[in-house]
Amino acid sequence: MRIGIYGGSFNPPHKGHTSSAATAAKCIGLDRLIVIPSGMPPHKTFPKGTPSPEGRLEMTRLAFRDVENCEISDIELRRAGESYTIDTLREISDINPGAELFLIVGTDMFLTLREWKDADEILRLATPVVTLRRADIKAEITDEIARQTELGATPGLIENDIVEISSSQLRSGFPERNFTWHIDERVYSYIIERGLYGAKPNFDWLRFEAYKRLSPERRIHVAGCEAEAVRLADRWDEDADEAREAAILHDITKKLTAEEQLALCAQYGISITDEMREIPKILHGHTAAEIASASFAASDAVKSAIKWHTTAHDGMTTLDKIIYIADTIEPNRDFDGVNELRRLAYSNLDAAVLACIDTVIKELLTDGRRIDTNTLAAARSINPDYNPADYKPN
Ligand SMILES: [Fe+2]
Numbered sequence: 001m002r003i004g005i006y007g008g009s010f011n012p013p014h015k016g017h018t019s020s021a022a023t024a025a026k027c028i029g030l031d032r033l034i035v036i037p038s039g040m041p042p043h044k045t046f047p048k049g050t051p052s053p054e055g056r057l058e059m060t061r062l063a064f065r066d067v068e069n070c071e072i073s074d075i076e077l078r079r080a081g082e083s084y085t086i087d088t089l090r091e092i093s094d095i096n097p098g099a100e101l102f103l104i105v106g107t108d109m110f111l112t113l114r115e116w117k118d119a120d121e122i123l124r125l126a127t128p129v130v131t132l133r134r135a136d137i138k139a140e141i142t143d144e145i146a147r148q149t150e151l152g153a154t155p156g157l158i159e160n161d162i163v164e165i166s167s168s169q170l171r172s173g174f175p176e177r178n179f180t181w182h183i184d185e186r187v188y189s190y191i192i193e194r195g196l197y198g199a200k201p202n203f204d205w206l207r208f209e210a211y212k213r214l215s216p217e218r219r220i221h222v223a224g225c226e227a228e229a230v231r232l233a234d235r236w237d238e239d240a241d242e243a244r245e246a247a248i249l250h251d252i253t254k255k256l257t258a259e260e261q262l263a264l265c266a267q268y269g270i271s272i273t274d275e276m277r278e279i280p281k282i283l284h285g286h287t288a289a290e291i292a293s294a295s296f297a298a299s300d301a302v303k304s305a306i307k308w309h310t311t312a313h314d315g316m317t318t319l320d321k322i323i324y325i326a327d328t329i330e331p332n333r334d335f336d337g338v339n340e341l342r343r344l345a346y347s348n349l350d351a352a353v354l355a356c357i358d359t360v361i362k363e364l365l366t367d368g369r370r371i372d373t374n375t376l377a378a379a380r381s382i383n384p385d386y387n388p389a390d391y392k393p394n
């Protein structure tokens, strides 16, 4: 039995880690690969914003899920106090008598290996295998291999496809909405969902995720809505990034049936009014808002804009108004009066909201359908005397 052991902080894990481990496993001909997120490293603390041990364990599971014969172990996370490789090796060796152990390490670790606690015993219990990612330090590695060989070890060297990314580079990019395909998508989703490392969603990734849930026609509308929302945000000094996020996500549940919407309402504890039951179209704003918050780290402001984009409501924020209007006037919309509304949206935001609401209300009245109380309240919060019968846009 040939067992490979691959440890690391995995804070977060990325494709450099998985490709190193998978390449090493193949080259060594491993029967099993044990991936071990490290406990508290000796003489070190984890950087600020590091998720809980369970978080690193789960991200590691997600990152390595497609690597063959691979298992993730919490052996070091369960251990109290500082965590030493020798303790891990002893434990694995004890429960796998007769197994041949290989310690897979990156170059930095390999070069300091002889300084680790009980290094002699480490070299006796396991064969070090270094995965080389930076060709420029090959000479240093070769020297170190020679030194370890003198100590009786037979270290292996594996040259891997170069993935020049580090966990710390990733961490510092997350708040700037950076995303790279060097991180597994599911790991990235996990980070965004929980807001780890202060991460904010990357817009290309967000579009990719949102568009998966939309019909092709709806994607065109949402793209138009995004462009319009950003323009309006610039015009009205609102946060363009938040406007973009809200626009990208505002219709993510639009495709769902009324039953599916109601199931989501139950899941997220959305209380359903008689009006929502009677006009199921209203539901998609509410359900999309909850998903935006739960899965895409939407702020309360973004959540509110998504929630109210269908009906509007009393006391709308500027962002609420922007999304409400962008949804109506985005460049793909074509109806009588749309150009007048577009002009108004850039000269008087409240007047534009009122005009949009009036258009909707008149349509509902013509069709003999019910007017949502929030819609009427929104109109009257702008003009207390608003009455659809005598309203005239100015
Ligand atoms: Fe919508």
Ligand SMILES: [Fe+2]
Pocket: 221, 225, 250, 251, 327
């Ligand atoms: Fe929409």
